[in-house]
Amino acid sequence: MLCREDPPTARTDWSCPLHVRRLPTLLVAFATVIVSAVALPPAHADGWQPKTPPLTTPWTHEVGPDNALPDYPRPQLTRKRWQNLNGVWQFAGATAGEKPPVGKDLDERILVPYPVESALSGIARSVQHMWYRRTFTVPSGWRNRGQRLVLQFGAVDHTxxxxxxxxxxxxxxxxxxxxSVDVTDALNPRGAQELIVGVDDPTDIGHQAVGKQRKPGDGIFYTPASGIWQTVWMEPVAGAHIGDLTTTPEPSAGRLRLTANASAPGGTVEAIAYAGHKPVGRVTGKAGDELSIRIPHAHLWTPDDPYLYRLKVRLRSGHTVVDEVGSYFGMRSVSLGKxxxxxxxxxxxxKFVPQVGTLDQGYWPDGIYTAPTDEAxxxxxxxxxxxxxxxVRKHMKVEPxxxxxxxxxxxxxVWQDMPAMFxxxxxxxxxxxxxxAEMQAMVRQHDSHPSVxxxxxxxxxxxxxxPGRIADTVKGWDPSRLVNADSGVNCCDSLPDNGEGDIYDDHTYVGPGSPPIPRGDRASVAGEYGGLGLKVDGHMFDPAGSFAYEMTPDSATLTRRYTEVQDGVRKLVVKCGLSASVYTQITDVEKEVNGLYTYDRQQPKMDAAKVREANRSIIAAKPSPDGGDQPPGTPGLEGVSFYPFGEGSGTTTADAVGDHDATLVGGPQWTTGHDGPGLQLKGSSQFADTGAAILDTTxxxxxxxxxxxxxxxxxxxAVSQDGPSNSAFFLQYSGADDRFAFSFAGVRALAPAAPETGKWYHLTGVRDAASGSLTLYVDGQKAGAAESCLGDxxxxxxxxxxGKFGGNPVDFWPGALDExxxxxxxxxxxxxxELAG
Structure with missing residues (x-):
């Protein structure tokens, strides 16, 4: 048995438990050595040399021709016999339409599967058209009894x-x-076989899905990753064999739905589920049909207890077993509810479990798209x-x-993004x-992972x-999961939100933003926020170009700001119906220095214990009804502060009802106001500072x-109150919309039409914390409304x-203000x- 801590043997054993509390060495064992790999002789190892990356990770120097990602690459469909084709290949740039270099040595050497632009590849330059070449031999015994040889490619970018x-x-x-491709009919009877792969990757010159790849990378977009970037391997299979498995757990029904698709019709599938040493369920049926395995008293998969069952699936032709694969599954359900x-x-x-994660972009300074090792x-x-x-939200990339x-x-x-088209x-x-087609392939390839x-x-x-059709289409492909139709639907280039998908997703930096209180059949999440930065000398990709949404001077300040931001998330969970939050981000990426770790994974940036405490406090938070009794406030229409600008001269202006006289900063001029004197501002550097936080903006x-x-x-x-990074509110003209607005960062109650220049308007912004609303009034009439549960x-x-945004004074008023x-x-x-009148 393979249930002790000794190194496993080459054979497969299906009765060992898959519980995460095993020793760390066994965490690797299941997917790496339950299958035996045929030793691969070095191929064209001479001549490969890695280039120097901009930063080195702890694993950079572990990478070489003999250990380029040697682990079995497909843990949910394993076979005993396989051969890894990673390693040194011949390489050459090409021209469009060029014929393959059959029988010709290529001048350069590349380490597969590291992208051509990466230092670990040994090429480290941008190449749009390229050739890969190597030879291989088919191990003896692989052609017996009608066996077929299949080449498998994890991923190649792009064609x-x-x-x-x-x-x-x-x-x-x-x-x-x-x-994958069956290459049996192209093989020579014996000896060396020539394998050539031609790749074209226009990146952002073309129209394909590229995620954040750009030529050249800059800002929030990064260095491209072209060519072969995931493992290449081969394995012998029967003429009729299992091509893929789909498993869908249904804990409430005590069953696992299983479909085993075969390469040829007519076979019989036998599947056995194991919990530890014990078989707990089995089923027999036709290949390609959906079968049901009873899993009584299922041990549920959760983040705190990620229990996995083993699965063995055989394909029979009559009484003969023609194929056998190993897999695993977790019993868990995902849904919306109250x-x-x-x-x-x-x-x-x-059950409601607050989801607390980060944006994980999966970039590496040495391998770009490809992690240097499995441990990395x-x-x-x-x-x-x-x-x-x-x-974790896997952002704009699909991992191996x-x-x-x-x-x-x-x-x-796991929230899995589809990488965006350029x-x-x-x-x-x-x-x-x-x-x-690519999105359906992504869903189909990963729809059996309990984490997703x-x-x-x-x-x-x-x-x-x-977005409506796409959300419905994805839901049709996989009804067992939720669909977030457009993460960040409140911002940027998003089309108007018309209720598509299962989730309303707010992006606000630094935030967290306060999405609408969930009503109806959609949940609310903060899908991006944070971006707090810290520069760490010696660990930056581009020291001169490094940036963040809010930069901090040291680790202590960064940790404090992180805990403050996470406490805002906790309040949203408790009071506002927030289901999940995604902090930007787990590591720095190129010029972005807003990670919890540096880009090279060498340095954590915050106090880990305090970060963990802040995160676990959100997960432990218990929802309670929002709103509650609001203080009645000061009655009447004078307010708590009133600036009539009656002086007509000087560098201060009196608060007529409170004690917060304002200082005129930058030399605003006095002018004729709406009623008596007013204040004239030039649209840069001029404002009036009351010297106090007059409002409790919560x-x-x-x-x-x-x-x-x-x-x-x-x-x-026109009026705002400074927060740590952004104004807590803005009574404003929105240049993005050409409308008056009453706003929080990322949320705007907008007037229906553009204003005229040179004309006086009366604006009122009302924040009602009980209803979680923002309302804008123009000349005494309601003009727009928006929802935002919590105020900053x-x-x-x-x-x-x-106003203030990104830590800086912004949006200076160009014109006159009064009263x-x-x-x-x-x-x-x-x-x-009445006030406007």
């Missing part, structure tokens, strides 16, 4: 053609999914567990199968067809089209002002004539009308 002994055997398009507070929540196994691939996920997270295996084993919920064009019908719970077709509108409040714009086009703020806490000054009032309560519509 690949495969030739064996000069014969084209496969063509594949799509940089993120696996493909939480304890009656709000719609994301449920795991029928595991590292980021293990770091999530160490820091108290229970979820072994990444999902580690998520299954370690216990992390957004510089309107997708054509052909673009859409290819995008959807959400599919994300679009992000912030990049390449977005027909509660209800209102602000009003008479305003006149001299010009339109850029954002302009703010101890910064209330200011007139500018600014501040109220510590939500005004009624009738009171606003």
């Amino acid at each position: 690949a053609k495969v030739y064996v002994n000069g014969r084209e055997v496969a063509a594949h398009t799509g940089g993120y999914n696996a493909f 939480g304890e507070d009656g709000k719609t929540r994301m449920l795991l196994n029928g 691939l595991k590292f980021d996920l293990a770091a999530h567990k160490k820091l108290g997270f229970n979820m 199968d072994r990444w999902f295996y580690w998520a299954d084993r370690l216990g992390l919920l 957004g510089g064009h309107e997708p054509s019908a052909a673009d859409k067809k290819q995008f959807e 719970i959400v599919w994300v077709p679009f992000n912030e509108g990049w390449g977005e089209y027909e 509660g209800s409040y209102s602000v009003s002002a008479w305003v006149k714009l001299d010009r339109r086009g850029s954002f302009a703020t 806490a703010s101890t910064g000054h209330t200011v007139i004539g500018r 600014v009032r501040v109220f510590d309560r939500a005004l009624s519509a009738a009171e606003v009308a």
Whole structure:
């Protein structure tokens, strides 16, 4: 038996438990050595040399020709016999349409499967058209009894053609999914076999799904990763063999739904499920049919207890076993339902568990898209567990199968993005067809992993089209999971939200944003926020170009700000129905220095114990009804502060009802106001500072002002109150919408029409904390409304004539202001009308 801690033998044993509490050495054992690999002699090892990466990871120097990702690459469909074809291949750049170099040595050497742009590949340059070449031999015994030889490719970016002994055997398009080809009929009777792979990858010159790859990488977009970037291997199979498995757990019904698809019709499938040493369920049926395995009293898979069952599947022809594969599964369910507070929540196994994760982009300074080793691939996920997270959003990339295996084993919920098409064009019908084909392949390849719970077709509108149809299509492919139709639907290039998918997803930096209180049949999540930065000398990809959404000076400050931001998330979970949060991000990526770890994975940036405590406090949070009794506030229409600007001269202006006289900063001029004197601002560097945080911005409040714009086009703020990074609110003109607005960062209540320059308007913004609403009134009439459950806490000054965003003063008012009032309560519509009149 293989249930002790000794190194496993070459044979497969199906009775060992797969519980995560085993020693760390066994975490590798299941997927790496339950199958035996035929030793591969070095091939063209001479001449390969890695280039120097911009940063080295702890695993950079472990990579070489003899150990380029040697682990079995497909843990949910394993076979005993296989041969890894990773290692040194011949390489050459090519021209479009060039014939394959059959029988010709190529000048360069590349280490497969590291992308051609990476240092570990040994090439480290951008190549659009390329050739890979090597030879292999078929091990003795692999051709016995009608066996077929199948080549397997984990992923090649983007279009690949495969030739064996000069014969084209496969063509594949799509940089993120696996493909295979039966090459038996192209083999020579004996001896060396020639394998050539031609690859074309236009990256952002083309229209394909590229995620965040750009030429050249810059800002929030990164170095491309072209060519073969996941493991290549081969294995012998019977003429009729199991091609793939689909497993769908149904814990409430006490069963596992299983479909085993075979390469030829007519076979019989026998499947046995094991818990530890014990077989707990079996089923026999026709290949290709959906079968049901009874799993009584199922041990549920959760992030805190990621229990996995083993699965053995045989294909029979009559009484003869013609194929046998190993797999595993977890028993868990994902759904929407009501939480304890009656709000719609994301449920795991029928219960609400707050999901706390990070944005995980999967980039490496030495391998770009390809982690240098399997331990490196595991590292980021293990770091999530160490820091108290229970979820990860895989952003704009699809990882190798072994990444999902580690998520299954370690216990992390996974949101899987579909990498976006390049957004510089309107997708054509052909673009859409290819995008959807690649997305379906992504879903199909990974739909048996218990860790995967959400599919994300679009992000912030990049390449977005027909979101309703796409959400329904993805749901049709996989009804057992949730669909987040457009992560960041509130921002950027997103199409208007019309209720598509299962989730409303808010992106606000630094945030967290406060998405609408979930009503109806959709959950609310904060799908991106954070981005707090710290520069660590010696560990930056580009020291001069490094940036973050909010930079901090040291680890202690970064840790403090992180705990403050996470406490905001906890309040959203408790009061506002938030189901999940995704912090940006687990590691730095190229110029972005907003990770919990540096890009080279050498340095953690925060106090791990405090990070873990903040994260676990969210997961332990218990929902309660929102709102509650709001303080009545100060009655009447004078407010708690009133600035009539009656002086007409000087560098200060009096608070007529409070004690917060304002200082005029930057030399604003006095002018004729709406009624008597007013304040004239030039649209840069000028504002009035009240010297105090007049409002408790976590509660209800209102602000009003008479305003006149001299010009339109850029954002302009009449009244705001400074927060740590952004203003807690903005009574403003939104340049992005050409409308007046009452806003939080990322949320705007907008007027229906553009204002005129040179004309006075009365604006009132009302924040009602009980209902979680923002309402804008223009000239006493309701003009727009938006939902945002929590207001940002703010101890910064209330200011007139500018806002704050990203830590900087912004949006200076270009025009005149008069009669600014501040109220510590939500005004009624009738009171606003009276105030304007």
